[in-house]
Amino acid sequence: MFSRYAFIKKVSVAIALGAVAVYAGSSATARAEYPDRPIEMTVLFGGSALATAQVLAEGMSQRLPQPVAAVSRTGGGGAVGYSYVHSMPADGYNIVWNSNSISTTYHKGNMPFDYKAFDPVAQVSVEVPALAVNASSGWNSLADLIKAAKAKGGKLKVGISGKGSFTHLTSEALFSKAGVKVIYVPYGKGSAQAELLGGRIDAAVQWPSQFISLAQAGKLKILAVTSAKRIDALPDVPTAKEQGIDIDIKMWRGIAVPKGTPKRVIGRLEEVIQHVVNSKAFRAAGKKLGFKPAYLPANIFGKVIASDDTKIAALMEELHMKKQ
Structure with a gap:
């Protein structure tokens, strides 16, 4: 027979192990519940950029358990908005409605970091000046x-x-x-x-x-x-x-997050954005606002951003717009 002390010790260990299991379960549940509070989408410009972002935010809000709010933070060719999101925790609750402006703003010298300070989530649209x-x-x-x-x-x-x-x-x-x-x-x-x-x-x-x-x-x-x-x-x-003027210039727009955001969070956002961009409502908005829905997943979008950055840097150098 167990002594009274051995019995109490055994019960204590069982309770402790149970508590660990409950805690682990609750942590796993918490991880699976992103987002558990509203998401803020920083928009760098007004006009069609803001109008399109609002359509995207509304569509995302309908598919997520928490709302996505488009917040305008303009100035510095995008530097104000990029700097704000760059300073936020990499947890998926502050996202940026980014574009080729990440490259023009950096190479102009308006901010000290480039596109590598963010993780790509998804390309959303293409717009032509x-x-x-x-x-x-x-x-x-x-x-x-x-x-x-x-x-x-x-x-x-x-x-x-x-x-x-x-x-x-x-x-x-x-x-x-x-x-x-x-x-x-x-x-x-x-x-x-x-x-x-x-x-x-x-x-x-x-x-x-x-x-x-x-x-x-x-x-x-x-x-x-x-x-x-x-x-x-x-x-x-x-x-x-x-x-007779041989140029081909267009702007992509999409969503990015601070570098180091968990992959599961990026994946959740990527999945939701794909549904929104492929929806009839988003296509209809594109015809009205003059943009073309053009979804790309994070891995391909990241390659587009990097490739475009090289081209923009070269063009700005040629036009004497690049900070030396």
Whole structure:
């Protein structure tokens, strides 16, 4: 027979082992319950970037047990938003609606870290910049605009969303290939449409959704898109390449998280994003806002980001936009 002491010791050990098992079980449950609080999606820009991010966040919220809130943190060509998310814990509760701007912002010297500071989650969409002018200008093609730019002796004003931004890079590439010098004017607190209609700039490079309704109303004229092929949102607008300027520039958008975020968390987000991007609602939003749904999983998206970073660095070097 066991002594009373041996019996008590045996019971104590059993209780302790039980407690460990319960704790382990509860820890496993906690790990499986991501997310157990709201997720914040930092959006770097307004306009179509914010509109698309809100559509994505709404779709993700419907498929996750917790809401995803799109929060605008603009400034510095994306540096403000990237820096904020970079400073957050790598736990999946702070994600960033990223784009090629991670490369333009870094190579411009606006922030001390590059794309390697984040883990890719999924590519979501592709968007193509468009060049528009005031309809009253009388310019109906890139040739007309280039002729006017040369006549103005480098004083033609082109609106961009910010120095060192992706629209700045696109504009520089376009007009450099055209062999003309222009003055780049940041929109500031205004917008491309308002600045064009007010006559404060002569042309602007921005996303199609910013121009389509005013072009349909006859107030703006969209002269070109910068991709190699025409886009669905503007099927009647020729590419710059069709008009003799050989460029192919487009922006991808997607989701990234701070480096070191657990793979199971990235996998959960990746899975949800795939469902949202492939949904009818997201495709319909794409037609309305002028973007093309283009889902890519984390591993492939990461290769796209790295490859694009090399190309952007080279282009910025060529255009004297890269910080030395």
